[in-house]
Amino acid sequence: MEKIEQFFKFKELQTDIKTEVMAGVTTFAALAYIMVVNPMILSKAGMPFEATSAVTIYMAFIGCMLMGFIGNKPFAIAPMLAENAFLVSTIVHQFGYTWQQAFGAVAISAVILFLLTVLNIRIWLVNSIPACIKYAFTAGLGLYLTFIGLHSSDIVKTTEDGLFIGNFSDINAVLTLTGVLVIAVLMVRGFKLSMLTGLIVVTILSVIFGHTHLPAQFLSAPSDISPLLFKADILGMLNPKAVPIIFIILVVMFFDTMGSMLGVAAKGGFLDKDGNLPDIKKAMISDSSATVIAASMSAITTGVYLESTTGVLAGGKSGLTAVTVGVLFLSGLFLSPVFAIIPSAACNAVLIVIGTLMISVIREIRFEDMTECVPAAMVVFLMTFSANIGIAVASGFILYPILKIIAGKKNELNVPVWILFVISCLFFVFYKF
Numbered sequence: 001m002e003k004i005e006q007f008f009k010f011k012e013l014q015t016d017i018k019t020e021v022m023a024g025v026t027t028f029a030a031l032a033y034i035m036v037v038n039p040m041i042l043s044k045a046g047m048p049f050e051a052t053s054a055v056t057i058y059m060a061f062i063g064c065m066l067m068g069f070i071g072n073k074p075f076a077i078a079p080m081l082a083e084n085a086f087l088v089s090t091i092v093h094q095f096g097y098t099w100q101q102a103f104g105a106v107a108i109s110a111v112i113l114f115l116l117t118v119l120n121i122r123i124w125l126v127n128s129i130p131a132c133i134k135y136a137f138t139a140g141l142g143l144y145l146t147f148i149g150l151h152s153s154d155i156v157k158t159t160e161d162g163l164f165i166g167n168f169s170d171i172n173a174v175l176t177l178t179g180v181l182v183i184a185v186l187m188v189r190g191f192k193l194s195m196l197t198g199l200i201v202v203t204i205l206s207v208i209f210g211h212t213h214l215p216a217q218f219l220s221a222p223s224d225i226s227p228l229l230f231k232a233d234i235l236g237m238l239n240p241k242a243v244p245i246i247f248i249i250l251v252v253m254f255f256d257t258m259g260s261m262l263g264v265a266a267k268g269g270f271l272d273k274d275g276n277l278p279d280i281k282k283a284m285i286s287d288s289s290a291t292v293i294a295a296s297m298s299a300i301t302t303g304v305y306l307e308s309t310t311g312v313l314a315g316g317k318s319g320l321t322a323v324t325v326g327v328l329f330l331s332g333l334f335l336s337p338v339f340a341i342i343p344s345a346a347c348n349a350v351l352i353v354i355g356t357l358m359i360s361v362i363r364e365i366r367f368e369d370m371t372e373c374v375p376a377a378m379v380v381f382l383m384t385f386s387a388n389i390g391i392a393v394a395s396g397f398i399l400y401p402i403l404k405i406i407a408g409k410k411n412e413l414n415v416p417v418w419i420l421f422v423i424s425c426l427f428f429v430f431y432k433f
Contacts, residue, residue, distance in 0.1 A: 023316025024324020142358025179349025
């Protein structure tokens with residue numbers, strides 16, 4: 001027990017084993033839905049559902065172990081739904097590549113991202129990002145998560161004519177709002193496991209009202225992952241025509257994982273006075289290593305999840321939180337029928353609350369300075385209304401230096417800002433709208 005406390009630096013972080021484990025349980029409860037949702041997304045590209053479900057669990061386990069033991073941060077790493085949805089809708093359906101080719105490009109991009117991390121280039125760029133853009137990441141992602149929760153629960157609906165209020169009498173909406181209320185009340189009372197409790201309450205109510213049905217069996221054998229193992233077509237993407245695809249995926253990976261990591265860190269109070277995350281290199285080596293393993297072994301990209309915020313808010317401060325999440329994910333290989341009964345309404349309630357909490361960091365942006373307000377606002381707006389993290393962040397990096405120069409504040413710019421400006425311009429050149 002003492003060795004565990006020393007390894008995870010409990011004394012320095014002012015935490016304990018019970019708090020860290022319960023924080024991991026809370027994060028896992030908020031993330032369990034990806035075991036079902038992620039395979040659903042990737043199956044639209046022709047990937048086998050059962051194998052993808054098993055690989056999702058394996059990669060979540062490996063990613064969390066790496067983050068826990070190397071990064072010592074309470075960040076859960078798992079297959080990224082947003083990135084995988086981007087690959088399916090854009091790379092496969094829009095660009096016409098096979099899923100094997102798409103994830104071959106992911107593997108190449110993952111190796112490049114890993115090298116940028118090891119060589120400190122990635123850390124150098126991240127630490128040089130203007131504070132207003134960093135806070136905009138958090139606020140934008142929070143607003144986007146809130147919208148996802150509201151839209152998925154039919155509280156708000158989108159049609160060809162615009163955005164409208166949904167049907168509040170719908171059982172999905174009622175359960176979601178009930179979950180939000182339960183979580184909010186418990187948080188007001190200072191209860192650390194409010195998120196987990198909300199999930200459990202909504203799940204029980206869903207079963208009682210017949211919205212969710214108990215599984216016929218509670219245990220299942222792990223699915224065969226051979227249909228995915230080493231199927232990424234790396235050699236097929238080593239040609240000049242694939243360069244734009246690899247570049248776009250790399251930029252999305254860079255911005256998405258960076259935004260998620262900084263977003264969770266900001267909400268947990270882990271950032272220093274300059275808005276940087278101490279020991280960020282270890283955390284980034286953890287997530288980039290997981291991405292390399294995922295892309296080369298199983299063709300699924302991974303990254304830090306915003307739902308890690310639930311564990312952070314429950315008191316998680318060390319890598320033991322991530323390790324706990326990983327172990328619980330592994331149990332999903334045998335208990336997937338149990339986790340599958342968690343209704344979407346429960347997840348939606350958590351997303352709405354998390355998003356609301358993340359939006360609060362927007363107060364750190366200096367709105368009186370238009371050279372910082374406008375770029376930050378564009379990041380928030382585009383991230384929310386376009387559902388495209390890459391475009392949102394790239395827009396912010398382009399506007400920031402331009403407005404600073406126009407305002408005569410060239411001295412506030414640095415080399416990394418200009419590098420990100422050029423990268424963002426190239427992103428728009430290569431991106432297929």
